Amino acid sequence: MSDLEQMRINLRAFAEARDWPQFHDPKNLAMAMAVASEAGELLAELRWLSSSESTPEALSAEQREAIRLEMADILIFLVRMADVLEVDLAAAVADKMEINEDRFRP
Secondary structure, rough: HHHHHHHHHHHHHHHOOOOOOOOOOOHHHHHHHHHHOOHHHHHHHHOOOHHHHHHHOOOOOOHHHHHHHHHHHHHHHHHHHHHHHOOOOOOHHHHHHHHHHOOOOO
16 A cells, blocks of 8 residues: 555544544635645745745754645645545646646657
Protein backbone atom coordinates (compact mmCIF):
# COMPACT_ATOMS: atom_id res chain seq x y z
CA MET A 1 0.00 0.00 0.00
CA SER A 2 1.34 3.42 -0.93
CA ASP A 3 1.85 6.23 1.56
CA LEU A 4 -0.87 8.19 -0.23
CA GLU A 5 -3.35 5.32 0.08
CA GLN A 6 -2.54 4.92 3.77
CA MET A 7 -3.02 8.66 4.26
CA ARG A 8 -6.43 8.44 2.56
CA ILE A 9 -7.49 5.58 4.86
CA ASN A 10 -6.26 7.40 7.97
CA LEU A 11 -7.97 10.66 7.02
CA ARG A 12 -11.24 8.87 6.26
CA ALA A 13 -11.15 7.14 9.66
CA PHE A 14 -10.32 10.43 11.40
CA ALA A 15 -13.26 12.17 9.70
CA GLU A 16 -15.67 9.30 10.34
CA ALA A 17 -14.76 9.14 14.04
CA ARG A 18 -15.86 12.79 14.31
CA ASP A 19 -18.96 12.46 12.08
CA TRP A 20 -17.43 14.89 9.60
CA PRO A 21 -18.36 13.13 6.34
CA GLN A 22 -21.65 15.04 6.46
CA PHE A 23 -19.57 18.21 5.92
CA HIS A 24 -16.97 16.69 3.59
CA ASP A 25 -18.70 17.05 0.27
CA PRO A 26 -16.55 18.12 -2.71
CA LYS A 27 -17.78 21.72 -2.63
CA ASN A 28 -17.00 22.18 1.07
CA LEU A 29 -13.62 20.50 0.80
CA ALA A 30 -12.65 22.67 -2.18
CA MET A 31 -13.84 25.76 -0.32
CA ALA A 32 -11.82 24.74 2.73
CA MET A 33 -8.68 24.74 0.63
CA ALA A 34 -9.36 28.15 -0.91
CA VAL A 35 -12.07 30.19 0.77
CA ALA A 36 -11.55 28.87 4.29
CA SER A 37 -8.05 29.93 3.43
CA GLU A 38 -5.72 27.03 3.95
CA ALA A 39 -3.94 28.19 0.80
CA GLY A 40 -4.13 31.76 2.10
CA GLU A 41 -2.54 30.71 5.37
CA LEU A 42 0.33 29.16 3.42
CA LEU A 43 0.70 32.36 1.42
CA ALA A 44 0.67 34.41 4.62
CA GLU A 45 3.74 32.54 5.85
CA LEU A 46 5.64 33.77 2.77
CA ARG A 47 4.10 37.24 2.53
CA TRP A 48 6.59 40.07 2.22
CA LEU A 49 9.55 37.74 1.68
CA SER A 50 11.63 38.09 -1.44
CA SER A 51 12.34 35.03 -3.53
CA SER A 52 15.78 34.73 -1.96
CA GLU A 53 14.32 35.05 1.54
CA SER A 54 11.91 32.18 0.91
CA THR A 55 14.53 29.52 0.17
CA PRO A 56 15.01 26.61 2.57
CA GLU A 57 18.39 28.03 3.58
CA ALA A 58 17.02 31.50 4.32
CA LEU A 59 13.91 30.51 6.28
CA SER A 60 14.13 30.11 10.02
CA ALA A 61 13.25 26.78 11.62
CA GLU A 62 10.02 28.35 12.89
CA GLN A 63 9.08 29.61 9.42
CA ARG A 64 9.82 26.23 7.85
CA GLU A 65 7.68 24.46 10.46
CA ALA A 66 4.75 26.84 9.97
CA ILE A 67 4.96 26.36 6.19
CA ARG A 68 5.21 22.58 6.59
CA LEU A 69 2.04 22.48 8.69
CA GLU A 70 0.09 24.72 6.30
CA MET A 71 1.13 22.47 3.42
CA ALA A 72 -0.16 19.51 5.44
CA ASP A 73 -3.54 21.22 5.91
CA ILE A 74 -3.90 21.67 2.16
CA LEU A 75 -2.87 18.08 1.46
CA ILE A 76 -5.35 16.79 4.05
CA PHE A 77 -8.24 18.55 2.32
CA LEU A 78 -7.03 17.46 -1.11
CA VAL A 79 -6.72 13.81 -0.09
CA ARG A 80 -10.15 13.90 1.58
CA MET A 81 -11.66 15.40 -1.57
CA ALA A 82 -10.00 12.74 -3.73
CA ASP A 83 -11.39 10.07 -1.41
CA VAL A 84 -14.92 11.49 -1.57
CA LEU A 85 -14.78 11.80 -5.37
CA GLU A 86 -12.99 8.45 -5.77
CA VAL A 87 -10.06 10.05 -7.58
CA ASP A 88 -6.76 8.21 -7.71
CA LEU A 89 -4.41 11.15 -7.14
CA ALA A 90 -1.29 9.28 -8.23
CA ALA A 91 -2.95 8.35 -11.54
CA ALA A 92 -4.27 11.89 -11.94
CA VAL A 93 -0.77 13.31 -11.47
CA ALA A 94 0.66 10.85 -13.99
CA ASP A 95 -2.06 11.80 -16.50
CA LYS A 96 -1.51 15.51 -15.92
CA MET A 97 2.25 15.18 -16.34
CA GLU A 98 1.70 13.42 -19.66
CA ILE A 99 -0.54 16.31 -20.77
CA ASN A 100 2.09 18.80 -19.57
CA GLU A 101 4.82 16.92 -21.47
CA ASP A 102 2.87 17.50 -24.67
CA ARG A 103 1.93 21.07 -23.79
CA PHE A 104 5.32 22.28 -22.64
CA ARG A 105 7.78 20.51 -24.91
CA PRO A 106 11.28 21.98 -24.64
